[in-house]
Amino acid sequence: MTERFTKSTALITGGGSGIGRAIALAFAREGSSVVVAGRRAEPLEATVKLIRDTGGTASAVTADITDTADAERLVAQTEQRYGPLDIAVNNAGMLTALGPVGEIDVEEWRTLLEVNVTGLLLAMKHQVRHMKGRGGAIVNVSSNIGAHIRLPGTGAYAATKAAVSALTRTAALEYIGAGVRINAVSPGAADTPMSLLPGETEEERAARVREQLPLGRVGTVDEIAAAVLYLASPESGYAVGTELVLDGGASA
Numbered sequence: 001m002t003e004r005f006t007k008s009t010a011l012i013t014g015g016g017s018g019i020g021r022a023i024a025l026a027f028a029r030e031g032s033s034v035v036v037a038g039r040r041a042e043p044l045e046a047t048v049k050l051i052r053d054t055g056g057t058a059s060a061v062t063a064d065i066t067d068t069a070d071a072e073r074l075v076a077q078t079e080q081r082y083g084p085l086d087i088a089v090n091n092a093g094m095l096t097a098l099g100p101v102g103e104i105d106v107e108e109w110r111t112l113l114e115v116n117v118t119g120l121l122l123a124m125k126h127q128v129r130h131m132k133g134r135g136g137a138i139v140n141v142s143s144n145i146g147a148h149i150r151l152p153g154t155g156a157y158a159a160t161k162a163a164v165s166a167l168t169r170t171a172a173l174e175y176i177g178a179g180v181r182i183n184a185v186s187p188g189a190a191d192t193p194m195s196l197l198p199g200e201t202e203e204e205r206a207a208r209v210r211e212q213l214p215l216g217r218v219g220t221v222d223e224i225a226a227a228v229l230y231l232a233s234p235e236s237g238y239a240v241g242t243e244l245v246l247d248g249g250a251s252a
Contacts, residue, residue: 004233006031009082011075013065013123014092016043018192019141021050022221023089023228028056030229033082037061037074038092057082065092065119075126084134087232088127090120091141095194097156104156116160120167124182128175135179137232140168141224142243144188148251161186165243172241183231183239188247189218214249 010027014020015036021043028034028051036047036058044060051058059081063074079085093116097108120140127138145154146161165184172182189195189209195218196205210216227244230236245251 004030004229005087008032008086009035009078009084010087010089010232011035011037011078011085011127012089012091013037013074013119014090014141015047015060016040017047018194019187019190019221019224020089020091021047022225023091024058025051025054025056026222026225026229027087027089027232028058029054032057032087034058035061035074035078035081037063037065039064065090065123066114068122068125071119071122072126074123075130079130085127085130086136088123088131088136088138089141089228089232090123090127090138092119092123093141093160095154095157098153100153101155109156112156112160116157117163117167120164124167124171128171128178128180131180132175132178136181138171138180138182139228139231140164140182140184141228142168142184142186144186144245144247144251146186147243148186148245148247168243169241176240181237181240183236183241184243185224185227185231186243186245186247187219187224188245188250189213190224191218191220209248212250213247214252217248219246219248 010032012024015024016038041062048058063070065071097112142164143161146158147165168184
């Protein structure tokens with residue numbers, strides 16, 4: 001454990017697995033009291049157990065960030081448990097509605113927009129409301145797909161993540177005067193199930209990525225977590241509206 005985030009309160013949405021879990025563990029290791037949020041209690045509690053087993057402080061709140069009352073309750077409960085919200089990481093998101101633009105399922109498109117864009121908007125709305133005037137840091141998890149690269153078959157996802165980039169930068173300008181720093185990380189392929197093609201094994205993914213990515217491998221969730229912690233820390237105090245792309249050179 002280190003002391004970079006001692007006495008801070010951090011909220012991580014989508015904290016039940018993958019990148020979100022790695023981010024939660026990283027903040028806890030560095031002294032933060034962590035609340036992980038998501039729709040399903042079981043994976044959240046598993047994250048909390050991992051943190052507590054290593055001496056950290058954490059709890060879970062089941063919430064649906066696409067519901068404005070839930071988004072508001074999430075921040076309120078976080079502060080009730082651990083005090084004023086200092087850091088928020090908006091990691092909740094999904095990858096669906098795949099296929100050519102002319103063949104995208106409209107209901108899947110609407111769900112994707114609701115989670116990736118409306119959910120982010122509602123989360124930031126209530127986070128900013130609690131941080132204004134006393135300061136705080138918000139880090140949004142976007143993607144290299146969207147504002148940085150486009151891939152056939154991912155048009156819907158790219159549109160939502162480009163929206164995340166735009167919302168991040170606009171909100172950063174709007175609230176830096178109130179002491180709230182807002183930035184984003186945009187990962188490429190990482191060692192999570194989301195980067196696997198249908199039916200693909202991890203070994204097959206590794207072989208594919210060796211040919212596709214300049215770096216020759218996927219990123220680790222810990223590498224992404226480290227970037228999030230940097231953007232949330234005083235060490236990045238001059239970063240406002242920054243989008244840190246971590247994709248092994250895919251968008252270089």
